[in-house]
Amino acid sequence: MPRAKTRKxxxxxxxxxxxxxxxxxxxxPESRDDxxxxxxxxxxxxxxxxxxxxxxxxxQRVRLLPGSTPTAASFEFLNEGxxxxxxxxxxxxxxxxxxxxxxxxxxxxxxxxxxxxxxxEGTTAIEALEKGLxxxxxxxxxxxxxxxxxxxxxxxxxxx
Amino acid sequence: MPHKPPxxxxxxxxxxxxxxxxxxxxxxxxxxxGHYPGEDxxxxxxxxxxGFSVEFHQNDRFExxxxxxxxxxxxxxxxxxxxxADIPTLAIENVFINNNTSVIQDEVLAHRLGLIPFQxxxxxxxxxxxxxRKPTDEAQMNNSYYDFNTVSLKLEVxxxxxDKAAAGETDPTKLYHHAHVYARDIEFCPVGRQxxxxxxxxxxxxxxxxxxIAKLRPGQEISLSMHMHKxxxxxxxxxxxxxxxSYRLMPVIDITRPILxxxxxxxxxxxxxxxxxxxxxxxxxxxxxxxxxxxHAGELKxxxxxxxxxxxxxxxxxxxxxxxxxxxxRRRDHFIYLVESTGQWExxxxxIEAVAHLKKRALDLEKQVxxxxx
Numbered sequence: 001m002p003r004a005k006t007r008k009x010x011x012x013x014x015x016x017x018x019x020x021x022x023x024x025x026x027x028x029p030e031s032r033d034d035x036x037x038x039x040x041x042x043x044x045x046x047x048x049x050x051x052x053x054x055x056x057x058x059x060q061r062v063r064l065l066p067g068s069t070p071t072a073a074s075f076e077f078l079n080e081g082x083x084x085x086x087x088x089x090x091x092x093x094x095x096x097x098x099x100x101x102x103x104x105x106x107x108x109x110x111x112x113x114x115x116x117x118x119x120x121e122g123t124t125a126i127e128a129l130e131k132g133l134x135x136x137x138x139x140x141x142x143x144x145x146x147x148x149x150x151x152x153x154x155x156x157x158x159x160x
Numbered sequence: 161m162p163h164k165p166p167x168x169x170x171x172x173x174x175x176x177x178x179x180x181x182x183x184x185x186x187x188x189x190x191x192x193x194g195h196y197p198g199e200d201x202x203x204x205x206x207x208x209x210x211g212f213s214v215e216f217h218q219n220d221r222f223e224x225x226x227x228x229x230x231x232x233x234x235x236x237x238x239x240x241x242x243x244x245a246d247i248p249t250l251a252i253e254n255v256f257i258n259n260n261t262s263v264i265q266d267e268v269l270a271h272r273l274g275l276i277p278f279q280x281x282x283x284x285x286x287x288x289x290x291x292x293r294k295p296t297d298e299a300q301m302n303n304s305y306y307d308f309n310t311v312s313l314k315l316e317v318x319x320x321x322x323d324k325a326a327a328g329e330t331d332p333t334k335l336y337h338h339a340h341v342y343a344r345d346i347e348f349c350p351v352g353r354q355x356x357x358x359x360x361x362x363x364x365x366x367x368x369x370x371x372x373i374a375k376l377r378p379g380q381e382i383s384l385s386m387h388m389h390k391x392x393x394x395x396x397x398x399x400x401x402x403x404x405x406s407y408r409l410m411p412v413i414d415i416t417r418p419i420l421x422x423x424x425x426x427x428x429x430x431x432x433x434x435x436x437x438x439x440x441x442x443x444x445x446x447x448x449x450x451x452x453x454x455x456h457a458g459e460l461k462x463x464x465x466x467x468x469x470x471x472x473x474x475x476x477x478x479x480x481x482x483x484x485x486x487x488x489x490r491r492r493d494h495f496i497y498l499v500e501s502t503g504q505w506e507x508x509x510x511x512i513e514a515v516a517h518l519k520k521r522a523l524d525l526e527k528q529v530x531x532x533x534x
Contacts, residue, residue, distance in 0.1 A: 060528060060531060060532065061525070061528050062525060062528040062529050062531075062532050063532065064532060075529075077525070080521075080525075082237075082241065083237075083238050083241040083242055083245075083246070083518075083521075084238065084518070084521055084522070084525070086234040086237065086238065087234045087235050087237075087238040087518070088522075089234065090232050090234040090235065091203060093192050094191075094192060094193065094201065094202055094203035095193070095202065095203060096193040096194070096200075096202040126529065126533055129529055130526060130529055130530070133522045133523075133525050133526040133529065134522075134526065135203050135205070136518065136519070136522040137519050137522045137523055137526075138205045139205070139208065139231075139235065140515050140516070140518050140519035140522070141519070142205065142208060142209050142212060143212070143214075143228070143231070143235075143239075143515050144512060144515045144516065144519075146209075146212060146213060146214045147214045147226075147508075147511065147512060147515065148512065149214070150213070150214035150215060150216050150226065151214075151216060151219065151226075151508055153216075154216035154219055155219065158219075
């Protein structure tokens with residue numbers, strides 16, 4: 001049981017936990033001095049130009065919210081809602097290395113969706129998010145295959 | 161303490177949402193890692209493939225019904241939401257009115273036109289036609305319409321007296337020409353390469369030619385042209401490819417103790433027709449000790465024939481004679497979909513497109529997350 005094992009290591013993790021601000025991330029000011037955000041935004045500006053040459057302006061829609069540690073992070077998705085939010089939450093919760101996962105839409109008139117992921121030691125929240133997105137794609141393949149098979153069978157049964 | 165794997169009955173029990181006379185139990189699913197000690201519920205694509213199945217009930221152009229069995233509500237709901245709001249269709253977006261002397265105001269007429277569902281060649285609609293994007297520079301507006309992002313239509317109707325109408329005729333449709341303007345009066349004007357994709361049976365045309373758009377009287381006229389663009393249901397309901405796309409959970413009726421004789425007939429009447437059937441108790445059943453059928457050979461008993469037709473009305477829970485004899489529920493992982501297409505897509509194709517759409521969304525976001533980390 002991975003859960004019981006990692007629980008013992010929690011005191012170590014708890015130290016890093018206190019660094020995070022207590023308020024919900026949607027209430028936190030976007031502080032410029034926060035390392036992770038600053039870096040992220042610089043990247044964005046540099047790459048937007050690159051992307052424009054390759055493809056039609058692909059805007060960065062995923063952002064790491066301030067106050068994140070490697071194993072506990074909140075992500076902000078632009079132009080996403082309950083459709084992907086809930087499906088992604090379910091799949092990420094199915095990951096045994098994930099201690100906690102939830103999604104929220106902080107305000108209905110803002111097209112933003114937040115996902116919170118906390119993992120046990122040994123993996124990171126970003127890895128868990130990437131695995132979740134890959135798993136959703138695998139799931140879609142299975143659903144699509146089975147659906148087309150069932151339809152073929154149904155059509156064959158109806159015509160015979 | 162070694163952990164015993166759950167029995168088949170236990171696994172089945174976990175899937176049932178209980179429906180009592182006043183309450184509902186076990187609403188949330190519990191198949192997450194760590195929920196049951198010693199059991200592994202982590203995501204496994206092979207386990208999912210083994211447990212997942214699709215069953216078709218009906219597959220027509222305007223209506224398809226099928227079951228997804230063995231998936232979570234969050235996934236099923238994502239497909240439903242995508243079918244309603246994210247699958248693109250072609251609809252009238254701009255109406256340019258040259259003359260409208262009918263009693264219908266311009267803006268009301270334009271709105272009515274927008275809601276008419278259209279059909280056309282599938283290759284042209286889904287592959288050839290692309291999104292129309294509003295140019296950032298307003299002056300470039302007229303340079304933004306191309307054969308691959310705009311479909312042009314026109315409607316030219318004038319109402320006149322019918323000289324050949326019989327004397328004393330009171331029916332306006334016989335008394336006048338074009339007293340009623342129908343969707344079939346809309347004319348498609350192919351431009352550029354559109355001829356290649358939308359000709360003959362594949363032409364852009366209203367799905368229902370008999371939709372009444374307006375009523376005219378002699379001397380009145382409607383003269384307008386229209387531009388169609390691709391759009392999605394989240395922008396405007398007229399772009400939604402479905403009239404409705406919904407799912408419900410599979411009902412479960414569990415008769416725990418025999419319901420016999422007149423009670424059985426009353427029990428069957430508590431449900432929609434076909435859900436409960438009456439069967440005779442066999443000699444073998446009556447001979448079995450503890451079955452509850454002892455000495456009732458030849459009597460009628462209630463059996464569950466087709467729970468899918470049930471509406472889960474809970475009527476049977478209101479009668480004392482069925483107390484502790486029946487348990488109602490729903491299967492949490494069995495979704496019975498009903499997809500009603502408006503005609504631009506085949507009903508089953510909408511679902512396939514929804515699955516592909518969710519995959520594409522996840523793939524795009526995976527790239528975005530990688531980009532974020534870089």
